[in-house]
Amino acid sequence: MSIFTFYLCYFILNIIIIIGYSFSHQSHASYYCLPQNHRALFIFGDSLFDNGNNNYINTTTFLQSNFPPYGKTFFKYPSGRFSDGRVIPDFIGGYAKLPLIPPYLHPGYNHYQYIYGVNFASAGAGALVETNKGAVVDLKTQSFYFGQVSKQLRQDLGEEEADKMLSKAVYIFSIGGNDYAAPFYSANSSTAPLPYPPQQFVDFVIGNISSVIKDIYNEGGRKFGFLNVYPLGCIPLLRILIAENSFDDCLQQEATVLARLHNNELPKNLQKLEKELSGFKYSLTDIYAAFLDHMENPSKYGFKVGSEACCGGGRYGGDYSCGGKRGIETYHVCNNSNDYVLFDAAHPTDKAANHISQIMWIGGDTHPKQSSHNLKQLFQL
Numbered sequence: 001m002s003i004f005t006f007y008l009c010y011f012i013l014n015i016i017i018i019i020g021y022s023f024s025h026q027s028h029a030s031y032y033c034l035p036q037n038h039r040a041l042f043i044f045g046d047s048l049f050d051n052g053n054n055n056y057i058n059t060t061t062f063l064q065s066n067f068p069p070y071g072k073t074f075f076k077y078p079s080g081r082f083s084d085g086r087v088i089p090d091f092i093g094g095y096a097k098l099p100l101i102p103p104y105l106h107p108g109y110n111h112y113q114y115i116y117g118v119n120f121a122s123a124g125a126g127a128l129v130e131t132n133k134g135a136v137v138d139l140k141t142q143s144f145y146f147g148q149v150s151k152q153l154r155q156d157l158g159e160e161e162a163d164k165m166l167s168k169a170v171y172i173f174s175i176g177g178n179d180y181a182a183p184f185y186s187a188n189s190s191t192a193p194l195p196y197p198p199q200q201f202v203d204f205v206i207g208n209i210s211s212v213i214k215d216i217y218n219e220g221g222r223k224f225g226f227l228n229v230y231p232l233g234c235i236p237l238l239r240i241l242i243a244e245n246s247f248d249d250c251l252q253q254e255a256t257v258l259a260r261l262h263n264n265e266l267p268k269n270l271q272k273l274e275k276e277l278s279g280f281k282y283s284l285t286d287i288y289a290a291f292l293d294h295m296e297n298p299s300k301y302g303f304k305v306g307s308e309a310c311c312g313g314g315r316y317g318g319d320y321s322c323g324g325k326r327g328i329e330t331y332h333v334c335n336n337s338n339d340y341v342l343f344d345a346a347h348p349t350d351k352a353a354n355h356i357s358q359i360m361w362i363g364g365d366t367h368p369k370q371s372s373h374n375l376k377q378l379f380q381l
Contacts, residue, residue, distance in 0.1 A: 039379045040117040040165060041098055042149075043089045044142050044212070045174035047123035047347060048227070051087055052080030054123045056105035059135040061325040063124040069311055069333050070323060070343075074350055082123060084310070084337040085350025088227075089119060089172065091357035096170075096379050104145055105137075111152050117169065120145050126179035127208040130195070139175055143212040150219040166220030167279075170378050172360075174227045174287075176266075179205045180258040181232045190233070190241045190253050202261045206269050217277055223378040225283040225360060228266055229259040230291040236309050236318030237345035247296060247307075263288050270371070283378055284371040285360045294341045294352060301341075301355060309342045310334040310349060320345045 043049050047063075055066045064080070065071075071078040074085030080103070081087045093101050102109045104118045122137035129138050137145075154162040180201075183192040194201055213224060232238055233253025242249055250256060263286070270282050298306030309317030313331045321328035322344040334340055343349040348356065363374040373381075 038115075038165075038168070039096060039098075040115060040169040041089070041093050041096060041101060042117050042146060042169055042171045042216075042221075043101065043119040043121050044139065044146075044171065045121040045227075046125045046178050047082045047121075048174040048177075049087060049089050049119065049121035049172070050080070050082065050123040050125075051089065051101070051103050051119050051121070053103040053105045053119065053121060053137060055080040056103070056107065057122070057135075057137065059124070062320070063132065063135055064325075065123070065323070065344075067323045067325050072333075073337060082344065082347040083350055083353060084343045086353060088174070088353045088357045088360070089121075091354050092172065092360060092375060093117070095357070095361050095376065104149075111149075111156065114149050114153055114156075115165065118146070118149055121174070124178055125175065126182070127175050127205045127212075128179050131179045131182055139208060139212055143215045146216060147219060163220050167222050169221065170223045170225060170375065171216055171221050172225040172227075172375070173209070175209060176205050176262055177229045177232060177259070180229065180262065181238060181255050184232075184238055184241065184253075184255050188241065190238070190243075192254070194254075198258060198261060202258065202265055205262065206265050209266075210269055210273065213273060214277070217280065222279045223281050223381060225285070225375045225378060226266070226270070227285050227287040227356075227360070228263040230287045231256050231295075232259045233257075234292065234295060234307070235346050236307070236312065236316035236342065237320055238318075239307075240315050240318030240345075247292075259288060267371070281373060281378060281381060282371055283360070283373045283375050285356075285363075287356060287359075290356055290359050291341075291348075294355065298341055303341050303352070304339040305334075306341045308340070309345050310337045310340040311344050316345075317342070318345045 054064050065082045066078045066080045068078055072084050098116050101117050101119050104120045120142035124132040124136040125138050127139045129140060183194055233256035234250035238255055239250050242253055267284055274280050294301055295306040311322035311333045313319045313321045319328055320326055321331035324331055337343055337349045338351045340349050341352045361375045
């Protein structure tokens with residue numbers, strides 16, 4: 001395909017998207033205009049990945065970020081991302097040379113854009129339906145939405161071309177952290193009654209993740225990327241609940257212990273799925289180690305502050321007051337968010353999200369290798 005033909009087809013595709021024609025032959029034409037190595041990106045998970053879905057559901061301000069100072073650097077407006085700028089999938093999409101992928105629930109999102117992928121992630125979502133029930137799009141519902149997208153793609157492209165596209169696509173996940181953190185935040189204490197014994201709790205969470213993976217696999221998905229769970233007790237949101245101040249203390253907090261238990265079990269489960277599901281490939285990134293190292297050794301990565309939030313109040317900026325919309329009006333905002341690993345009490349800055357996305361994309365010698373592939377390799381497969 002010549003460069004002239006490609007850009008002509010790209011122009012035609014965007015005209016089709018704008019005017020919203022629904023004739024199937026035009027959909028087929030739009031697919032064939034894409035480069036041979038085209039790969040879509042489908043995004044599932046929580047606030048580390050949510051790029052605005054919670055703007056369009058009936059939820060609480062605790063689970064929204066569509067107000068200043070969120071979005072103050074890159075977008076210059078609050079887009080619904082829990083960041084001063086971009087979140088991790090924005091960078092991953094950029095590395096894959098994809099356009100900025102809108103949230104699935106955005107009312108202006110046209111189904112012709114599904115060929116690039118969709119973001120289903122919802123801040124506060126868990127693998128368990130009962131996690132923040134009624135206020136989020138839980139993982140199972142995200143999987144249902146993906147099924148609707150798959151159905152639409154088959155209508156637009158035909159079975160054969162849709163199968164080809166879905167098998168080449170990459171599916172990334174950030175899920176589990178809310179399941180383990182919610183009991184402690186709800187109890188406003190570093191100790192809390194858990195819904196299940198720890199091992200059973202982790203087994204339920206990972207079992208639900210596995211169920212969704214199989215649902216996507218049955219729709220044609222083959223290439224999956226995962227973050228494990230970061231050190232929950234050490235983020236300001238939960239660390240503020242601990243009387244002591246050292247990282248040794250937050251590492252022993254029960255939510256962090258649950259995170260480590262999850263992180264021990266997840267790779268075993270993925271290895272099992274790799275043996276069970278023909279063609280299943282995965283990448284697993286150790287965000288636990290990456291986040292902890294950034295927080296403890298910020299200068300190593302070009303930051304000045306590792307364990308306190310740029311935006312918020314209370315110890316470490318952990319009272320989750322950023323923006324003054326969550327019941328606490330008094331908060332501070334740092335002058336330069338690039339100096340900080342954390343933007344608010346639980347989420348990385350644009351700069352830190354970029355660092356984590358680079359680790360997902362190409363890996364790195366600094367952090368333990370979790371799988372045989374990185375995301376770049378998955379996109380190339």
